[in-house]
Amino acid sequence: MIYIETPRLLLRDWKEEDLVPFAKMNCDPHVMKYFPKPLTKSESFHFYNRIRDEFTQYGYGLYAVEKKEGASFIGYTGFHQVPLDLDFAPGVEIGWRIRHEDWNKGYATEAAKACLLYATEHLSVKKLWSFTSLSNKSSERVMQKIGMTKVMEFPHPAIPDNHPLKEHVLYTIELPNGH
DSSP states (O other): OOOESSSSEHHHHHHHHHHHHHHHTTTTTTTTTTSSSOOOOHHHHHHHHHHHHHHHHOOOOOOEEEOOOEEEEEEEEEEEOOOOSTTOOOOEEEEEEEEGGGSSSSSSHHHHHHHHHHHHHHOOSSSEEEEETTTTTHHHHHHHHOOOOOEEEOOOOOOOOOOOTTTTEEEEEEEETTO
16 A cells, blocks of 8 residues: 655555565665664564554554655655653654665655655644664754754663764654644
8 A cells, every 4th residue: 555655755555575675775784874783684574573563553654665766665764653761752753764875865855754744634643753863964854854853862771871872862843733
């Protein structure tokens, strides 16, 4: 099922054939630079199952992103439950991950803006959160471009002390017509 369409992208249900490019993206050191480590194939498979479980439980989640031109899987954008160990949980996060070869083309921003509109029109979510490591300026720029406001910086509890990715930045946005 296609949930959201933009001029260049389709945000859709996941397909089994997405697993190989999904795992490839998650083990790419460029893509995973701002995460503690790249994911193994097994970890990507478990992540894929968690994504599917969230769709079953909540009716929304991280949508597979496909370029219309060439019909290729390029990553995901959408909604994810904020981990309960964070001070601002429970809540819903808007997030994205795009394969390295498709960076700097505006896909994450285009998909995230479309997700905000979708959430406003179709979901019962009144506020969205987004966070990343302090050094991930590209992702922080996407947060700013889609109209999010910086709330604070915080030490992520799942990242070990003294790790270069420990410090995170938190953004939020209120949705005008959350159902």
